[in-house]
Amino acid sequence: MPPTNNNTTIDAGEPTSEDQLTHIRRSSLALDPAWDAETNSLRHLGDLDDDDLIPIAYFPLKANLNEAPKTKQEGLHPSASAGDVSAYSQGSSDDIWQNVPMGAPDAILGIAQAYRQCEDPRKVNVCVGAYRDDAGKSYVLPSVRAAEKMLWESQEPKEYLPIEGDKDFVRCALKFAYGPNMDIDTHVAAVQTLSGTGACAIGGRFLAQFWKNHPIYVPDPTWSNHISIFNQCGLDCRKYRYYNRSTNALDLEGMLKDLNRAKDGSIFLLHACAHNPTGCDPSLEQWKEVIDVVRQKHHVCFFDSAYQGFASGNAEVDAQAFRYAVSQHVPILLAQSFAKNFGLYGERVGTLSVVCGDAEQRDHILSELRLIIRPLYSSPPRHGSSIVKTVLMDPALKEQYYEECAGMALRIQKMRVKLVQALQKAGSQHDWSHITGQIGMFAFTGMNEAMCQQLTDEFSIYLTMNGRISMAGLNQKNLEYVAASIHVVTDGKSISL
Amino acid sequence: MAMNALSRCSNQLRRLPLTRLRQMSTSPWSFFEMAPLDPIIGLNEQFQKDDYPSKVIVGVGAYRDEKGKPFVLPSVRKAEKILAEGGLDMEYAGIAGEPRFVDLALEFAYGEDSAALKEGRIQGVQALSGTGGLRVFGEMMKKHGSTTLYLPNPSWGNHKNIFTNSGLEVKNYRYYDADNSSLDFEGMVHDIKSMPAGSIVLLHACAHNPTGMDPTLEQWKELSSVIKEQDLVTFFDCAYQGFASGDASKDAAAIRMFVEDGHLISMVQSFSKNFGLYGQRVGALSVVGRDAEEAKKVVSQMKTVIRPMYSNPPRHGARLVTTILEDPQLTAEFREECKGMADRINTMRGALKDSLESAGSTRDWSHITDQIGMFAYSGLSNEQVLEMRAKHHVYCTGDGRISMAGVTSDNVDYIANAIHDVAK
Numbered sequence: 001m002p003p004t005n006n007n008t009t010i011d012a013g014e015p016t017s018e019d020q021l022t023h024i025r026r027s028s029l030a031l032d033p034a035w036d037a038e039t040n041s042l043r044h045l046g047d048l049d050d051d052d053l054i055p056i057a058y059f060p061l062k063a064n065l066n067e068a069p070k071t072k073q074e075g076l077h078p079s080a081s082a083g084d085v086s087a088y089s090q091g092s093s094d095d096i097w098q099n100v101p102m103g104a105p106d107a108i109l110g111i112a113q114a115y116r117q118c119e120d121p122r123k124v125n126v127c128v129g130a131y132r133d134d135a136g137k138s139y140v141l142p143s144v145r146a147a148e149k150m151l152w153e154s155q156e157p158k159e160y161l162p163i164e165g166d167k168d169f170v171r172c173a174l175k176f177a178y179g180p181n182m183d184i185d186t187h188v189a190a191v192q193t194l195s196g197t198g199a200c201a202i203g204g205r206f207l208a209q210f211w212k213n214h215p216i217y218v219p220d221p222t223w224s225n226h227i228s229i230f231n232q233c234g235l236d237c238r239k240y241r242y243y244n245r246s247t248n249a250l251d252l253e254g255m256l257k258d259l260n261r262a263k264d265g266s267i268f269l270l271h272a273c274a275h276n277p278t279g280c281d282p283s284l285e286q287w288k289e290v291i292d293v294v295r296q297k298h299h300v301c302f303f304d305s306a307y308q309g310f311a312s313g314n315a316e317v318d319a320q321a322f323r324y325a326v327s328q329h330v331p332i333l334l335a336q337s338f339a340k341n342f343g344l345y346g347e348r349v350g351t352l353s354v355v356c357g358d359a360e361q362r363d364h365i366l367s368e369l370r371l372i373i374r375p376l377y378s379s380p381p382r383h384g385s386s387i388v389k390t391v392l393m394d395p396a397l398k399e400q401y402y403e404e405c406a407g408m409a410l411r412i413q414k415m416r417v418k419l420v421q422a423l424q425k426a427g428s429q430h431d432w433s434h435i436t437g438q439i440g441m442f443a444f445t446g447m448n449e450a451m452c453q454q455l456t457d458e459f460s461i462y463l464t465m466n467g468r469i470s471m472a473g474l475n476q477k478n479l480e481y482v483a484a485s486i487h488v489v490t491d492g493k494s495i496s497l
Numbered sequence: 498m499a500m501n502a503l504s505r506c507s508n509q510l511r512r513l514p515l516t517r518l519r520q521m522s523t524s525p526w527s528f529f530e531m532a533p534l535d536p537i538i539g540l541n542e543q544f545q546k547d548d549y550p551s552k553v554i555v556g557v558g559a560y561r562d563e564k565g566k567p568f569v570l571p572s573v574r575k576a577e578k579i580l581a582e583g584g585l586d587m588e589y590a591g592i593a594g595e596p597r598f599v600d601l602a603l604e605f606a607y608g609e610d611s612a613a614l615k616e617g618r619i620q621g622v623q624a625l626s627g628t629g630g631l632r633v634f635g636e637m638m639k640k641h642g643s644t645t646l647y648l649p650n651p652s653w654g655n656h657k658n659i660f661t662n663s664g665l666e667v668k669n670y671r672y673y674d675a676d677n678s679s680l681d682f683e684g685m686v687h688d689i690k691s692m693p694a695g696s697i698v699l700l701h702a703c704a705h706n707p708t709g710m711d712p713t714l715e716q717w718k719e720l721s722s723v724i725k726e727q728d729l730v731t732f733f734d735c736a737y738q739g740f741a742s743g744d745a746s747k748d749a750a751a752i753r754m755f756v757e758d759g760h761l762i763s764m765v766q767s768f769s770k771n772f773g774l775y776g777q778r779v780g781a782l783s784v785v786g787r788d789a790e791e792a793k794k795v796v797s798q799m800k801t802v803i804r805p806m807y808s809n810p811p812r813h814g815a816r817l818v819t820t821i822l823e824d825p826q827l828t829a830e831f832r833e834e835c836k837g838m839a840d841r842i843n844t845m846r847g848a849l850k851d852s853l854e855s856a857g858s859t860r861d862w863s864h865i866t867d868q869i870g871m872f873a874y875s876g877l878s879n880e881q882v883l884e885m886r887a888k889h890h891v892y893c894t895g896d897g898r899i900s901m902a903g904v905t906s907d908n909v910d911y912i913a914n915a916i917h918d919v920a921k
Contacts, residue, residue: 130588138586145584152581155574157567159559160775163538194625194807201806210526228805232636331526345589346812356526367532374535375659376632376806377625382776383813 120460126473134475141343143401147390161379163370165192169385172392173351189365190353192380196306196337199352203333204233205372216267223276243278246496248434248446259293272305273318274440277468287321306337311440313409347384415474422483446495459485544892552890555903558871565905570773572831576820590809592800594623598815601822602781620792621783622799623810627736630765630782635663636802646697653706673708678864680710694728702733703748704741704870707898717751721758733764739771741870743839761785777814845904852913873899881919889915
């Protein structure tokens, strides 16, 4: 059983008083998988999206710098000591930055960077967070290229977008997500955002303001940045059981229990498909069970949809979970990213939508979302959204796009099958069916930290230490080698807890 | 204000028994009210709805050419072509953005001859234009224990909004003398001397928004020594470099002076106006440290704010700027084009003043030509602004700020007549 954290009691408590929020923020921080309590700093888990070596620390105030490191219980967080400005009363203006600490050296230092610096000719990068083709190259979808060309030729202006973003883009994006049968003008308040992160950040702030004193539950495990995002939004972030490491499968029972035990109206973050990092999704039947409980408990669902079309290869299938929730009149928020499915990673394209009762609510919610965005960055960047709308509004390009996206998904699925075959061929006795059972970019192999370390040290295979490998990093050339190496490090040992 | 009303609402709702809640509505959003329109951006929406054929808007600070059309700099178009032909990938930039862009952006502001820059003491990150950089700075300083930030009175409307949302208390220092349409330098110095230790003081690097009144070089010199005596965090908002006087180096004089004088400043740069890249959201946030190590630490803290906010910045606009600033020829063209915009605005300032006088106004309008940058602080009252909107369909913000970039030879007389009519 995974070790339990004393601070993660999930129970339907009384509404939290303001006094308790400080304590909750401390313990929320302790939930952050990257939080290193000994050094009071954030470790970076080498999250796939970063190539940087990022030393990270929270500011301890000057008074605390010389003290012994705090225990987890007293986890340091700036907001915990709000109001203590003694650090600034001392020192001259020359010293204003002198108390800024450099973060503790990362335990899992910039994996992508380590990969780049590695000189071993056998090296393999399976921590990459972006799709790679079969030659291991980054891939710009031809439909996207074509759209870019069209934009260039049309001499697009560079004016500010409205605060809520490009209206046409948002319409296309919502149709893509909710399908043709949703009355988006009446029931969906939506804004353009900076990809999925931006959508979660806006949605989180919205909930912190307008759904006060309701905790947000994220799956265990989840994308590490989720917890940082919701902490920054000021939400009380907790976990719900999701993945069973002893069976390498969904812990539906635990998940349903935690849904029931949470107080009514809690917020549940759900990965719409291709769960990151486990790749383990509920089946449609299982989703129905989940949504059933959600409805009874009047929970709010915050869906994070980062892989629509990219998971199964079928954009409608990948949207089933949240579409079903909508059909059951469960209030949902949807964070939508076009980073993976359109390959527009660096252009930061996404939306946040709130499904609501009528057009009046819609207008009101939209007005509040704008108030959140304006002091954050005023208006979103237009290049990526222009590309997406150009593709989706052109019938031929749209069709081409769907094929290309499916192509990416299929290659990944093929790699899953071939990896398991290669593992068996290498002589592995383990049951690797979870690899073919999982979906999306990542496979949660079940390998432990020691095995992962060995994979990197001995075989120059770069992955994150939680056993997650990026299927996008596998190709015909490196598949056998990776399988053989995984076999060596796992032979005779357990790949489940 | 809307927020407080809503939290009161939700507090009341929470005290209701659960059964009652269920009866009321299945939607958590049913008690919402409409939030107020943004004073600047909301103006545009009003304007769009107006059917009057001769309507004019001089609201948002976006440059228009002499035909009143949005203007994409030719050097930017050339850079676009280069990018389009280059077939670049769309991979994530790092949290701090592309290092090459950041280097060029800092060089542009601090000067390539800057000793501090060469020593590595100035480090920064790509930001989501000015607003994004300001917010990251505000949040970072709040985390670092700051409590108070001082804005000039008046300042850009969104400043207070940004820093309040960062959790800082926002106060003012005297800046504009409305009676004399001039800089209240004495008041400014006095207020700066009274600021408590550790306060953040925000200075507009050039082309003060909304007044267009900037300190002279001598006055900047005095400000520098006054601030040196204090224990303050000096922060520059630089949104119009090159766009104010037409000379990018000249517009950065205050910043460069402060760095020379040893201030450990921080600064946000926007490339919205000078490069015309409004919708691309290109900017930079930087800090000057005592040494490179220190500056890097501050940057690492900026990254901890950015990562949960939007992960990493958009690439396209930054790539355009990089393409231009890397190429001496394109850079020269850009500087010319930027100067062209600044020159047209200055011409329009003269034209507006002349036209007001021709219309028969006896008021002193010399502040219109004295001021610099995109905006003219007309001196019109809120009532007069509203009257101008209703009667003449000329739209400017409620504080009487006129975006000179929206004035053209075609509409200058119409605008002058409208102003004269409400101001006489």
